[in-house]
Amino acid sequence: MISTRYRVATAFTLIVAGIVVAIIGYLGVSKETEVAFQLPYFASAGVGALMLLGFGGILLLNSQLETDSDRMEELEEAVRQLANEVGRLVDELTPQRGTRPARAVAAEKEKAAAGETTSSGTRTRRTKAVVSKE
Numbered sequence: 225m226i227s228t229r230y231r232v233a234t235a236f237t238l239i240v241a242g243i244v245v246a247i248i249g250y251l252g253v254s255k256e257t258e259v260a261f262q263l264p265y266f267a268s269a270g271v272g273a274l275m276l277l278g279f280g281g282i283l284l285l286n287s288q289l290e291t292d293s294d295r296m297e298e299l300e301e302a303v304r305q306l307a308n309e310v311g312r313l314v315d316e317l318t319p320q321r322g323t324r325p326a327r328a329v330a331a332e333k334e335k336a337a338a339g340e341t342t343s344s345g346t347r348t349r350r351t352k353a354v355v356s357k358e
Contacts, residue, residue, distance in 0.1 A: 228287045228290060228291060231283050231286065231287040231290075232283075232284065232287050234280075234283055235280045235281070235282075235283035235284035235287065236280065236284070237280070238276050238277070238279050238280030238283065239276070239277055239280035239281070239284070241276045241280075242272075242273045242274070242275075242276030242277035242280060243273070243277075245269055245272045245273040245276060246269060246270075246273035246277075248269060249265050249266065249268070249269020249270060249272075249273060250269070252265035252269065253265045253266055253269075
């Protein structure tokens, strides 16, 4: 298979050749005053220029589609890796059934350190509410 770089170079070469053939055909047609003498230039140069321009355009489009396809595959692989990593993190951070979440355990430890009541039976530090009479 031809590499993308050579395909693009060939496409631009064909496009330039098509433009040159079209210019040569125009110059040949413009020299003739009779329509009957202009037709061979028009037929040969016109068809040749269209073919060269068409093949060049097709090669250029083909190379662009291949480049887009390669980039799309790279993006799909990156999304797959990201989905796997997110799934792994979700599994890691989600508590097992029947256990308490790690955040609740950490909050109980903080309350225990502050002297408040927890579900494990640590003492409660009580404060009196000040009520003002108005």
